[in-house]
Amino acid sequence: xxxxxxxxxxxxxxxxxxxxxxxxxxxxxxxxxxxxxxxxxxxxxxxxxxxxxxxxxxxxxxxxxxxxxxxxxxxxxxxxxxxxxxxxxxxxxxxxxxxxxxxxxxxxxxxxxxxxxxxxxxxxxxxxxxxxxxxxxxxxxxxxxxxxxxxxxxxxxxxxxxxxxxxxxxxxxxxxxxxxxxxxxxxxxxxxxxxxxxxxxxxxxxxxxxxxxxxxxxxxxxxxxxxxxxxxxxxxxxxxxxxxxxxxxxxxxxxxxxxxxxxxxxxxxxxxxxxxxxxxxxxxxxxxxxxxxxxxxxxxxxxxxxxxxxxxxxxxxxxxxxxxxxxxxxxxxxxxxxxxxxxxxxxxxxxxxxxxxxxxxxxxxx
Amino acid sequence: xxxxxxxxxxxxxxxxxxxxxxxxxxxxxxxxxxxxxxxxxxxxxxxxxxxxxxxxxxxxxxxxxxxxxxxxxxxxxxxxxxxxxxxxxxxxxxxxxxxxxxxxxxxxxxxxxxxxxxxxxxxxxxxxxxxxxxxxxxxxxxxxxxxxxxxxxxxxxxxxxxxxxxxxxxxxxxxxxxxxxxxxxxxxxxxxxxxxxxxxxxxxxxxxxxxxxxxxxxxxxxxxxxxxxxxxxxxxxxxxxxxxxxxxxxxxxxxxxxxxxxxxxxxxxxxxxxxxxxxxxxxxxxxxxxxxxxxxxxxxxxxxxxxxxxxxxxxxxxxxxxxxxxxxxxxxxxxxxxxxxxxxxxxxxxxxxxxxxxxxxxxxxx
Numbered sequence: 001x002x003x004x005x006x007x008x009x010x011x012x013x014x015x016x017x018x019x020x021x022x023x024x025x026x027x028x029x030x031x032x033x034x035x036x037x038x039x040x041x042x043x044x045x046x047x048x049x050x051x052x053x054x055x056x057x058x059x060x061x062x063x064x065x066x067x068x069x070x071x072x073x074x075x076x077x078x079x080x081x082x083x084x085x086x087x088x089x090x091x092x093x094x095x096x097x098x099x100x101x102x103x104x105x106x107x108x109x110x111x112x113x114x115x116x117x118x119x120x121x122x123x124x125x126x127x128x129x130x131x132x133x134x135x136x137x138x139x140x141x142x143x144x145x146x147x148x149x150x151x152x153x154x155x156x157x158x159x160x161x162x163x164x165x166x167x168x169x170x171x172x173x174x175x176x177x178x179x180x181x182x183x184x185x186x187x188x189x190x191x192x193x194x195x196x197x198x199x200x201x202x203x204x205x206x207x208x209x210x211x212x213x214x215x216x217x218x219x220x221x222x223x224x225x226x227x228x229x230x231x232x233x234x235x236x237x238x239x240x241x242x243x244x245x246x247x248x249x250x251x252x253x254x255x256x257x258x259x260x261x262x263x264x265x266x267x268x269x270x271x272x273x274x275x276x277x278x279x280x281x282x283x284x285x286x287x288x289x290x291x292x293x294x295x296x297x298x299x300x301x302x303x304x305x306x307x308x309x310x311x312x313x314x315x316x317x318x319x320x321x322x323x324x325x326x327x328x329x330x331x332x333x334x335x336x337x338x339x340x341x342x343x344x345x346x347x348x349x350x351x352x353x354x355x356x357x358x359x360x361x362x363x364x365x366x
Numbered sequence: 367x368x369x370x371x372x373x374x375x376x377x378x379x380x381x382x383x384x385x386x387x388x389x390x391x392x393x394x395x396x397x398x399x400x401x402x403x404x405x406x407x408x409x410x411x412x413x414x415x416x417x418x419x420x421x422x423x424x425x426x427x428x429x430x431x432x433x434x435x436x437x438x439x440x441x442x443x444x445x446x447x448x449x450x451x452x453x454x455x456x457x458x459x460x461x462x463x464x465x466x467x468x469x470x471x472x473x474x475x476x477x478x479x480x481x482x483x484x485x486x487x488x489x490x491x492x493x494x495x496x497x498x499x500x501x502x503x504x505x506x507x508x509x510x511x512x513x514x515x516x517x518x519x520x521x522x523x524x525x526x527x528x529x530x531x532x533x534x535x536x537x538x539x540x541x542x543x544x545x546x547x548x549x550x551x552x553x554x555x556x557x558x559x560x561x562x563x564x565x566x567x568x569x570x571x572x573x574x575x576x577x578x579x580x581x582x583x584x585x586x587x588x589x590x591x592x593x594x595x596x597x598x599x600x601x602x603x604x605x606x607x608x609x610x611x612x613x614x615x616x617x618x619x620x621x622x623x624x625x626x627x628x629x630x631x632x633x634x635x636x637x638x639x640x641x642x643x644x645x646x647x648x649x650x651x652x653x654x655x656x657x658x659x660x661x662x663x664x665x666x667x668x669x670x671x672x673x674x675x676x677x678x679x680x681x682x683x684x685x686x687x688x689x690x691x692x693x694x695x696x697x698x699x700x701x702x703x704x705x706x707x708x709x710x711x712x713x714x715x716x717x718x719x720x721x722x723x724x725x726x727x728x729x730x731x732x
């Protein structure tokens with residue numbers, strides 16, 4: 001167990017926005033919520049997964065909907081308490097700790113705010129190791145864990161508890177209510193025991209986010225390696241492309257941000273072109289017509305100078321980005337994992353081939 | 367207390383479909399569910415409102431969504447038990463009886479099926495005394511009663527409990543889930559005590575439906591009055607028009623059936639025209655350009671020969687109908703009642719003038 005204070009929050013937010021793979025929203029708003037809660041209620045205890053008793057009840061907390069909406073309409077401040085009471089009343093059992101469900105700008109931060117305000121520890125584990133757009137897309141679904149009972153509340157005070165026959169149905173029903181509540185809500189779901197968390201969770205993801213964030217922040221402070229090399233080494237990333245955004249095509253469909261960007265190569269990629277498609281998160285990176293990476297591997301765009309992650313909202317003409325591939329966690333590469341989040345689920349017409357396999361037969365840039 | 371068996375169900379369904387004022391769906395399917403449940407589980411005890419203890423917990427049960435969808439996709443059979451368990455677990459108290467919320471083809475029948483299957487009595491009271499399209503449109507809303515906790519379940523086994531800040535928000539959120547569940551669900555809402563039911567309910571509505579149904583069925587068996595006179599006397603109805611449907615305009619918008627029908631006069635109305643607009647239920651009747659009745663008064667179309675009520679789904683070219691106005695219950699005529707269900711709420715641009723007032727200055731047909 002260790003403390004998460006204001007400095008840790010800065011690094012976690014920065015690192016998680018890299019793991020967000022374009023999605024998860026602008027980390028700024030989420031960070032403000034975590035910082036506000038820590039300033040008011042004090043630092044949060046981060047618990048190592050192995051420290052959690054097997055029978056302890058864990059409550060993952062997240063926002064559902066469009067992070068861009070959340071930034072405009074805000075939160076009411078009482079949501080975590082409402083979710084906590086709904087779930088503990090429903091179960092008739094006390095809750096041991098909260099937990100994040102995904103890494104990304106907003107959902108890496110909300111559980112910290114919740115933990116601070118509820119006076120509960122937070123477990124260093126999530127269910128994605130990255131960000132994904134739909135709520136059934138967690139490693140716990142692979143493990144057969146139910147998303148429900150799921151508690152949902154909006155900033156106005158409306159709330160609901162769902163019980164569904166599949167996690168996809170949870171997504172359907174909760175998404176409909178999220179839209180009716182104005183596009184963003186706070187949820188508590190995949191309530192689980194410590195034993196289940198240890199069996200199916202992506203462990204130590206908060207610590208990984210923090211280390212990534214620190215590495216990005218410090219990349220220019222070292223001089224043993226060129227900055228880009230230092231950055232890639234710190235995140236174990238594959239360099240997929242370096243280019244300037246020459247077109248951004250966006251479409252909003254069913255509460256998702258869909259689209260693609262076109263890139264023209266710069267530096268070592270001059271004369272080449274690339275395309276990155278996204279549904280909230282980046283789905284596929286294609287360089288000179290050849291697929292270089294697809295979901296569930298992480299395709300991350302970072303600023304070529306600062307290595308700050310660029311989320312899909314921030315994509316714009318002229319921005320110079322490095323496209324980096326990160327390996328997803330092993331569970332996503334299983335048959336059941338690929339059914340849930342493989343390229344075909346998102347309409348990308350290719351079999352999944354691991355990033356590092358594609359790199360072997362590549363055009364030499366990696 | 368008296369028993370509701372198969373004969374009573376026939377009359378209640380027929381009478382309630384008159385009170386449905388065009389809405390509430392075809393009574394046939396609802397009747398089949400009530401008949402099936404009574405055949406399997408025996409007759410239902412109908413309890414007079416005054417017999418209910420003040421502190422007894424009552425559970426109104428209804429279907430939400432499009433009755434036309436319900437008729438196609440059916441019910442799973444286990445919904446009442448699920449709703450019952452959700453609500454009683456939530457409250458931590460036993461439920462004394464079920465209750466209908468509206469009079470109409472389907473929702474007058476479902477509570478009978480629920481009572482039979484749950485082995486509970488049913489209270490002779492509802493919250494409308496007619497049918498209305500949205501769930502906040504009940505006399506209990508006038509009385510400040512909350513629609514939530516509201517339990518919802520579909521035939522597949524998905525369920526949710528809502529808690530909302532207003533009854534209009536209950537409508538918003540539950541409607542969104544209803545649409546996602548395929549357009550029809552079973553709900554338990556406006557859970558209340560006996561005292562509240564006595565203060566704000568529309569009492570003895572089941573008995574009234576039954577008497578109306580019997581009167582319609584027997585109108586040809588008497589010979590003291592012409593059939594139409596006998597029918598109008600039995601329901602205390604105002605004759606607004608008699609005509610042939612010459613056009614039906616329909617639109618489906620936001621899960622509602624909207625539209626209007628045009629009528630050409632027959633019999634004593636020859637040479638005249640009329641128009642009836644509807645949103646699930648009939649909203650306004652206009653004869654020769656003059657408004658004769660609006661919501662919340664009941665505008666009912668019945669077959670000119672059999673006096674069988676014609677629901678909006680069954681409207682078609684060539685059908686000969688008598689347009690009849692029935693006075694709504696007094697609570698709907700209050701300021702708060704008219705805010706909820708007055709003509710302007712439904713986009714009918716007129717002040718509410720009671721049916722009997724409009725009849726006084728009328729064109730002489732009434």
